[in-house]
Amino acid sequence: MSTLTDPPKEQFRLSMLLYDTRYRSATIQVVAMFGFMLLAAWLINNAIINLNTLGKPVAFGFLGETAGYDINQRLLDYSNQDSHMRAAFLGLLNTLVIAVLGCIAATIIGVVVGVLRLSSNWLVARIMTVYVEMFRNVPVLLWIVLIFAIVTESTPHPKVYKGLDTGAVVVTNRGTYLPEPLFSRSLGDIHLFGNSSLRFDVSIDLIAILIVLGLSIFAAMKIRQRADSIQEATGDRPRTWHTRAAVLILPIAALLLALGFHLGYAELKGFNFKGGTHLRNSLLALWLALSLYTAAFIAEIVRAGILAISKGQTEAAAALGLRPNKTMNLVVLPQALRVIIPPLISNYLNLTKNSSLAIAVGYMDITGTLGGITMNQTGRELECVLMLMLVYLAISLSISAVMNWYNEAVKLKER
Amino acid sequence: MSGTHAHTVAFVRDTMLPEQAPPASEVGPVGWVRHNLFSGWLNSALTLVSLGVIYYVLSGVLPWVFQSVWNADSLSECREIMRESWGDTHGHACWGVIKERWNQLLFGFYPSGAIEGTSDLRWRPILALVLLMGALSPILFSDRVSSKMLILTAAYPFIMPFLMWGGTIWGPLTAAIGFVIGFFIIKKGALALGELVSMIIGVVAAVVWWFLLAPYVADGLSAILPIGLEPVQSRQFGGFMLAILLGVVAIGVSLPIGVVLALGRQSDLIVVKYLCVGFIEFIRGVPLITLLFVASLLLNVFLPPNTNFDIILRVMIMMTLFSAAYMAEVIRGGLAALPRGQYEGADSLGLNYWQAQRLIIMPQALKISIPGIVSTFIGIFKDTTLVSIIGLFDVIGLASAIRADTAWNGVYWELFAFIAALFFVVCFSMSRYSMYLERKLQTGHR
Numbered sequence: 001m002s003t004l005t006d007p008p009k010e011q012f013r014l015s016m017l018l019y020d021t022r023y024r025s026a027t028i029q030v031v032a033m034f035g036f037m038l039l040a041a042w043l044i045n046n047a048i049i050n051l052n053t054l055g056k057p058v059a060f061g062f063l064g065e066t067a068g069y070d071i072n073q074r075l076l077d078y079s080n081q082d083s084h085m086r087a088a089f090l091g092l093l094n095t096l097v098i099a100v101l102g103c104i105a106a107t108i109i110g111v112v113v114g115v116l117r118l119s120s121n122w123l124v125a126r127i128m129t130v131y132v133e134m135f136r137n138v139p140v141l142l143w144i145v146l147i148f149a150i151v152t153e154s155t156p157h158p159k160v161y162k163g164l165d166t167g168a169v170v171v172t173n174r175g176t177y178l179p180e181p182l183f184s185r186s187l188g189d190i191h192l193f194g195n196s197s198l199r200f201d202v203s204i205d206l207i208a209i210l211i212v213l214g215l216s217i218f219a220a221m222k223i224r225q226r227a228d229s230i231q232e233a234t235g236d237r238p239r240t241w242h243t244r245a246a247v248l249i250l251p252i253a254a255l256l257l258a259l260g261f262h263l264g265y266a267e268l269k270g271f272n273f274k275g276g277t278h279l280r281n282s283l284l285a286l287w288l289a290l291s292l293y294t295a296a297f298i299a300e301i302v303r304a305g306i307l308a309i310s311k312g313q314t315e316a317a318a319a320l321g322l323r324p325n326k327t328m329n330l331v332v333l334p335q336a337l338r339v340i341i342p343p344l345i346s347n348y349l350n351l352t353k354n355s356s357l358a359i360a361v362g363y364m365d366i367t368g369t370l371g372g373i374t375m376n377q378t379g380r381e382l383e384c385v386l387m388l389m390l391v392y393l394a395i396s397l398s399i400s401a402v403m404n405w406y407n408e409a410v411k412l413k414e415r
Numbered sequence: 416m417s418g419t420h421a422h423t424v425a426f427v428r429d430t431m432l433p434e435q436a437p438p439a440s441e442v443g444p445v446g447w448v449r450h451n452l453f454s455g456w457l458n459s460a461l462t463l464v465s466l467g468v469i470y471y472v473l474s475g476v477l478p479w480v481f482q483s484v485w486n487a488d489s490l491s492e493c494r495e496i497m498r499e500s501w502g503d504t505h506g507h508a509c510w511g512v513i514k515e516r517w518n519q520l521l522f523g524f525y526p527s528g529a530i531e532g533t534s535d536l537r538w539r540p541i542l543a544l545v546l547l548m549g550a551l552s553p554i555l556f557s558d559r560v561s562s563k564m565l566i567l568t569a570a571y572p573f574i575m576p577f578l579m580w581g582g583t584i585w586g587p588l589t590a591a592i593g594f595v596i597g598f599f600i601i602k603k604g605a606l607a608l609g610e611l612v613s614m615i616i617g618v619v620a621a622v623v624w625w626f627l628l629a630p631y632v633a634d635g636l637s638a639i640l641p642i643g644l645e646p647v648q649s650r651q652f653g654g655f656m657l658a659i660l661l662g663v664v665a666i667g668v669s670l671p672i673g674v675v676l677a678l679g680r681q682s683d684l685i686v687v688k689y690l691c692v693g694f695i696e697f698i699r700g701v702p703l704i705t706l707l708f709v710a711s712l713l714l715n716v717f718l719p720p721n722t723n724f725d726i727i728l729r730v731m732i733m734m735t736l737f738s739a740a741y742m743a744e745v746i747r748g749g750l751a752a753l754p755r756g757q758y759e760g761a762d763s764l765g766l767n768y769w770q771a772q773r774l775i776i777m778p779q780a781l782k783i784s785i786p787g788i789v790s791t792f793i794g795i796f797k798d799t800t801l802v803s804i805i806g807l808f809d810v811i812g813l814a815s816a817i818r819a820d821t822a823w824n825g826v827y828w829e830l831f832a833f834i835a836a837l838f839f840v841v842c843f844s845m846s847r848y849s850m851y852l853e854r855k856l857q858t859g860h861r
Contacts, residue, residue: 018611029686036690043717050716121458122451123465137842138835139797141804141811146835149818149827353702360804367704381712388708389701396700 051382062378063088064197069373071364073280076201084374086197091369092391098286098365099352099395105291106351107344110298117303128299135296141357143293148285148361155281158272170266170273176284177266177276184260205259212255220244282363286355294351298344305340306332338410345403349396356392366391479508479828487511489822512826513833516817520833523653523808526645536581536647540656543578546571547663555848558855572667579652579660581644583637589629597621649727653808655837657727662796665734669795670788672735673742678772680743681750691743698740703798706733711805730802738795745791749784750776782856789849793842810834 017027051057063085070080075093078086117128135143155173170177187204223240231237266276309332317327356367364372366388375384440446452462482501487493493509501507513520518527518537528535550571553564573587597617604613637643652660679691698706710733715723753776761771781788803812814830817823 025684029684032684032690033686046719047716050720053720119461120451120454121461121465123469124461127465127468133843134839137793137797137839137846139800139811139838141800142831142834142838145811145814146827146831149831153825153827356702356704357801357804359704367702371705371708381708382716385705385708385713389705392702392705393697393700397696 047382056379058382060383062374062380062383065378067374068377071369073278073283073364076199083197084370084378087374088366088370088387089198091364091366094363094369095352095355095358095365095367095395098283098290098355098358098363099348101287102290102294102351102355103348105287106294106298106347109291109295111302113295114299114302115306117299118306132296132299135293136300140289140293140354141360143289144285144357144361147289148281151281151285158268161268161273166266166268168263168265170276172273173281174272175278175280177273177278179263179265180275180277182262182264184262186259208255208259209252212251216248216251219247223247280363282358282361285361286358286363290351290354293354294347297347297350301340301343301347305336308339309335338412341410342403342407345399345406349399352395352399353392475506479506483508483510485510485514488515490824490826508829508832509826510829512817512823512829516813516823517833519654519817520810520813520830521654522656523813524651525653525656526647526651534645536645539578539581539644539647543575544659546574546578577644579647580649581646583633583641583643585633585636585640585642589633589636590625593621593624593629596624649725652727654813655810655834657802657807657809658796658799658838659841661727661731661734661799661802662792664731665738665795665799666792668735669738669742672739673746674777676739676743677746677750680747695740695743698737699744703734703737703801704804706737707801707805709733726807730805730807734795734799737798738791741791741794742788745784745787746780748787749780749782752783753779785849785853785856789845789852793845796842796845797838810837 017023048057064083066081067084067087068080069087071078071087071090071094073094074090075097076090078090113128113131116124117132119125119128152173155171158172158174161170161172168179183205187208189201189203190207192200192202223244227238227240264275266273266278268274313331313335314327317331322330355365356371358365359367359372362368370384370391371388375381378384436442437446440449453459484493484496484500484507487496487509488511490509490512493511497507497509518529522537522540525540526533526536546567549564550568552560553562553568570591573591577584577587597620600617600620601613604616607613608616676691676695679687680695682688682691707730710729711726714729714732718724757775757779758771761775766774800809800811803809803815806812808816811834814834817830818826
């Protein structure tokens with residue numbers, strides 16, 4: 001009579017690390033980890049040796065030193081006596097300005113072009129195709145440089161305007177001047193962060209305007225909700241558009257009147273224009289080129305998004321008796337947006353990263369300040385490039401965090 | 416009820432009416448125009464506006480392109496000729512700048528024989544380009560070109576640097592021999608030693624050959640048999656040639672790296688996975704400019720002291736890493752789109768990981784991701800222009816240099832139109848090719 005015994009315990013042999021799939025993954029991971037750490041250690045060790053030979057060990061003290069250069073297009077006050085840190089901060093703000101302006105313009109152009117490409121009008125659809133192919137197949141840097149050349153070389157010199165009536169918008173080869181909003185009874189500024197290099201002046205006028213606008217919109221929404229509830233209760237909808245319009249317009253008009261709002265025009269003084277909002281040619285060229293370029297990609301995304309919604313959806317909506325505009329707003333768009341938004345946001349990300357090409361036309365964004373003049377002046381390549389990368393990485397990660405949050409929110413909920 | 420009076424109904428037609436031609440306004444060009452251009456008031460308005468736009472653009476562009484000056488040595492001379500020919504207007508192109516500088520725009524400072532004592536070496540990049548077409552043809556048009564051409568494809572990575580940089584022929588040859596040694600050992604040793612051991616030995620042998628033996632062998636052979644081409648320095652490279660060179664290398668090398676990274680990102684091995692994720696997210700989160708700064712300023716800092724290698728090589732490395740990260744994401748999309756059943760099918764056939772990837776997963780994943788891969792290619796090719804920012808003379812760098820020349824100060828449309836046309840032709844043909852490929856690989860069931 002035989003008794004059943006457990007199979008003999010397998011002895012662990014060294015070769016099982018390679019040939020046994022249970023252990024092999026662990027082996028691979030340990031080897032990969034070691035390889036990576038060796039590589040990193042080798043690179044860092046080399047860097048330390050090389051930097052010591054060059055006599056510049058890693059240090060970020062240079063950020064506090066006087067920058068000594070000017071930033072011509074800027075949002076906050078800055079003089080060349082400020083620190084490199086302040087210059088980098090202003091550069092970062094300039095990057096964000098161009099990114100926001102570019103994204104807005106690119107979205108508007110892109111949506112219009114994308115919709116027109118689907119137009120039943122053959123001619124319009126072809127023109128839009130030509131636009132899209134033209135911009136998608138030529139490097140963005142070429143567009144930036146070309147548009148910069150156009151705005152600097154085909155626009156008149158300021159002295160041409162001598163003795164002429166200039167009007168609200170002045171286009172010169174030194175940039176475009178728009179009217180600037182001024183307040184004769186201004187409330188002044190709030191100074192944040194004292195005197196440090198991150199100091200930030202916030203205009204109380206602007207805050208007041210935003211608060212009043214916010215309250216007006218809130219009140220208008222309340223009025224509309226009340227109208228809705230009255231309609232539900234009685235079946236009659238009170239006419240509210242005039243009260244809502246009044247609530248939206250009157251307070252802000254009163255505030256602007258109280259602050260003494262007026263527009264300041266640019267005036268020719270000496271050799272150049274003074275006053276007004278000055279958009280430098282570098283900003284204009286970058287803005288135009290980036291938005292036209294990105295718009296070509298956005299147009300394709302919008303087109304694909306609309307095409308992705310099956311015709312049956314529109315037909316079903318029609319069968320339910322929905323009007324065409326309601327079909328668009330309630331049926332097609334919500335579904336199309338789910339397809340459109342993720343690639344749209346990654347295009348915003350691309351635009352933001354492409355704004356680093358500002359250095360080609362001399363717009364002082366973060367690449368122009370921290371990665372350009374500061375790096376050249378101080379010779380701190382490692383520190384500057386590292387900080388530059390981290391800044392862009394932070395921007396990218398925050399944009400993609402927003403994207404993931406949105407994706408999660410609109411994801412098709414299935415079970 | 417309904418059948419009761421059926422026989423009394425007198426109005427049933429028992430013959431068909433003869434078919435009639437549709438009204439003239441509904442067919443042919445007239446019908447097409449009515450349907451596509453003037454089907455409503457909005458459509459008609461759009462058509463009229465578009466016609467206006469087309470007229471405006473063409474009336475500016477056509478005289479500019481065709482009523483132009485080809486024979487002039489400077490912009491002022493051009494303007495002089497224009498004034499004499501067409502009066503005091505500015506709407507005429509001055510193609511003289513292209514006629515004089517096309518050589519530089521295409522080849523940079525590659526020896527053209529213009530300087531006394533040098534010879535015209537431009538046949539070398541041109542031959543390299545022709546061979547590139549030959550090397551790509553068995554891959555791109557596999558159904559029309561004989562697969563024997565694949566030998567050229569395999570040899571091309573060694574022929575191209577030899578043609579472009581010149582120097583002794585033994586360098587590329589010994590490098591190629593390393594691959595032969597590795598391949599031979601892996602192939603022959605697999606039976607005797609087992610696959611894994613022979614693979615490790617083969618790789619080690621190749622590495623030993625490249626780093627320890629090959630330099631001496633190459634030096635010795637070139638001392639005995641000095642066969643070679645006149646060397647050309649990297650700083651003489653430039654123009655559109657540089658864009659093609661960087662583009663081809665970055666595209667060719669990044670595809671396999673991208674595949675590996677994508678597999679790594681999908682892997683179950685936590686360490687491998689997070690290394691790949693970290694690399695991909697880092698590269699994709701920073702602009703290419705910062706990576707090019709690393710190439711031009713920092714790469715030497717991270718290498719052993721006193722290593723100093725070529726700027727173009729450094730740029731190639733960074734551009735390859737950059738495109739590999741994007742490629743990995745595209746391929747990951749393809750992998751994610753494959754149904755689970757494909758993986759399970761591979762398992763049920765008893766294939767191991769690499770066999771399954773090579774025979775079942777990758778062909779399908781790559782097919783799905785063709786549009787993405789090609790648009791990454793196009794993006795990389797366009798991004799090669801960024802090297803002008805770190806001071807290499809690619810087309811845009813050269814355009815700025817030409818514009819800074821006193822003779823051509825103020826010319827921009829002509830130069831940029833020429834450059835745009837160059838890029839447009841290449842990029843547009845790539846995108847058309849990808850459409851052709853998609854159609855060809857379409858298996859019909861989706």
